[in-house]
Amino acid sequence: MIRQNTSIARIVIFVLVAVTIFVSTAFGFFSYWQERSIRLKELHAELTIVSGQLSSSLALPVWNFDQQQTEKILESAMQNRQVAGIIVKEPGPGKVVAGRTRDPQWRVIPTGSDIPPHGLLSVQTPITIHDRQIGTVHLYLTPRFMKELLHSYLIRFACGIAVLNTCMVLILFHLLRRAVINPLKAVVGYALKVGAGGAEKAAIGAAGFYGELDNLRRSIEDMTHALLEAQEQLVRKEKLAILGQLAGSVGHELRNPLGVMNNAVYFLKTVQPEADDTVKEYLEIIKKEIDTSLCIITDLLDFARTRKPRIEAVAVRHLVDEALQRCAVPENISLRIALPDTLPALRVDPLQIGQVLYNLITNAIQAMPDGGTIEILALKLPASSTMKISIIDSGDGIPPERVAKLFQPLYTTKARGIGLGLTLCRNLSEANGGTIEVASLVGRGTTFAVTLPAEEPEEP
Ligand SMILES: Nc1ncnc2c1ncn2[C@@H]1O[C@H](COP(=O)(O)OP(=O)(O)O)[C@@H](O)[C@H]1O
Ligand SMILES: [Mg+2]
Structure with a gap:
């Protein structure tokens, strides 16, 4: 107020x-x-x-x-x-x-x-x-x-002084308005906008600010941005915590009945080997749907169970191979893997980063239903003990306005997706001391790059 x-x-x-x-x-x-x-x-x-x-x-x-x-x-x-x-x-x-x-x-x-x-x-x-x-x-x-004689002189003089005073007041007011009033108004407007939640990352604008007021403007902007950032992070963490609890309990409760249904399908298939084709086809459909549901539940549970990473030295190739095995890459997708032997080992939790790679490769496969290429590259970043692993697909790409939403929990464009994969990727990468970035060109493909801590190369 x-x-x-x-x-x-x-x-x-x-x-x-x-x-x-x-x-x-x-x-x-x-x-x-x-x-x-x-x-x-x-x-x-x-x-x-x-x-x-x-x-x-x-x-x-x-x-x-x-x-x-x-x-x-x-x-x-x-x-x-x-x-x-x-x-x-x-x-x-x-x-x-x-x-x-x-x-x-x-x-x-x-x-x-x-x-x-x-x-x-x-x-x-x-x-x-x-x-x-x-x-x-x-x-x-x-x-x-x-x-x-003096009267006329006095009148002339008084008029002169009145004109001079008016001019000086106008000039002073103009200068003061430009140098102080307008900037202060801009700051107040900005504060009101931020207070109403409408400013986001907006700026006051440098026009009309000089000297100390310009410093004030800068510090207010910086402070506001830092506050908004902190607030955003807090809200995100809170949302994730609630979501995690919910996902955990729902996933757990659903896994048992799905397991029972899976067993029942298996039992029906075994006791009725001579059943007609339609029955067999429907049993297959039920089995597939149960598998998809289990996948979704696995996503939910993975998301809910983010634990403290257990850091150890692990080779990138090992993590990539394991992730690829779990993914089952379709035949219409060709793989190009470039992992030089000279790469140092990563210093991460193998299960968690394996999960990140698995999610990213799965997304890449799902982005190319008609086939394409997936490239997996890794390189040691110069002058730092970090390694960048990129997963590049030749899919349809992501329009710029959607890129910002990718890491938000529950954001999905897939009919059967739940939109937790990338959120989990970011949480796990950050928990392991890394970062995740995305670059995409519509019609050309998407690159997800994970930067993670690596071992220092041994001194020759
Ligand atoms: N490689 C990719 N190419 C194009 N879009 C992608 C890619 N990876 C992720 N996306 C988009 O990001 C959304 C969120 O992905 P994700 O968090 O893994 O959830 P889900 O896979 O369940 O939809 C996807 O629905 C998809 O629209
Ligand atoms: Mg996904």
């Missing part, structure tokens, strides 16, 4: 977005203050020039006490919408000669006091005539102008 916890991705995104917004906003404020101080300096410079011009145009009227002319000059200077107010004073702490300011309705009104108008910047310039100071002019600049 996957619980819906707070998503790590969401937390990471939230933190990244918060950090980005904080950094860009702080940067924005810093630039705003810088821009403001630059603008203020520029304005101050402009104001100094305007104030200088005003003081020189006021020099003569102030010198001549020409109040009318002074007022006129102030009036025209106030036409400049940036100017908040002008005050003309006598030198020193002197009294106000003339002044203009703006009222809350933005109208120009004369002022007789030296209360400075509400200006943002002020510049004080002396009024001189023949190098003698005859007064001072105080010029105040309205904050409105400055506000408007």
Whole structure:
């Protein structure tokens, strides 16, 4: 069960977005203050020039006490919408000669006091005539102008930051999704699939995984495969154990009545040597069916009685010969046996491996009802103390989709088969420290190869 916890991705995104917004906003404020101080300096410079011009145009009227002319000059200077107010004073702490300011309705009104108008910047310039100071002019600049100027700058800047933030968040989200969220989603999907029993040997897929997440993916895949393998083996062992018990008891119970029936047939044949042909034919059919049933029961009992192998050194040729004797190879099948004399002895349980060879040769014979060839080869594998025995037939072969099922208990395609022969072959080969493999081509034939421990060749 996957619980819906707070998503790590969401937390990471939230933190990244918060950090980005904080950094860009702080940067924005810093630039705003810088821009403001630059603008203020520029304005101050402009104001100094305007104030200088005003003081020189006021020099003569102030010198001549020409109040009318002074007022006129102030009036025209106030036409400049940036100017908040002008005050003309006598030198020193002197009294106000003339002044203009703006009222809350933005109208120009004369002022007789030296209360400075509400200006943002002020510049004080002396009024001189023949190098003698005859007064001072105080010029105040309205904050409105400055506000408007900075306001538009602020809007542009805020828009820029918003766009930058959005882009950064989108890029971060995209990167995070590719590098973290998508891989994690794939892992969760895989875990759910495995949990539901649908993944089998599926893989998460390497696409989109980098660095540590790729290592994580690999270890999850490996771990899952190992777990599935172990689970499969456990289920197989359990199935085989149950099957073994069942096969053992059923086989044992059936062997006695079949033995009685066999005796009865034998008795009837002996006491009725003159019976007519139909009776004789039917007795023969009964005898054949009893033999087939006994074969099936032998398979069942062999399967049920898998005991611990008793390992000893035994020649391959001996095991092959015995198996062939038991099989009774039909005449339409030709045998090719290649067992070099130089082969070392096998180190196996002769009865168990003899059983394996018998089952494989029987299957090969049954795969070629119309005749063919059986090749039995053995070779010592280089650089290991193992030997490979191959039983190759020229039968119809096995389609690839059926190959995987061959070693499953009870898998058979034969009307009279019980499908335990190959399962037994694999169990016995593995119990003797070996393996069994199959390769088949439809229309060409099948090869079963058993690899088993062999004696080390003697040092020359
Ligand atoms: N040499 C072979 N060629 C073709 N098919 C084979 C061969 N050996 C085994 N098989 C297939 O594998 C199945 C299982 O074999 P086995 O376990 O021996 O059980 P059974 O012989 O009772 O059917 C057979 O029914 C057959 O379809
Ligand atoms: Mg068989």
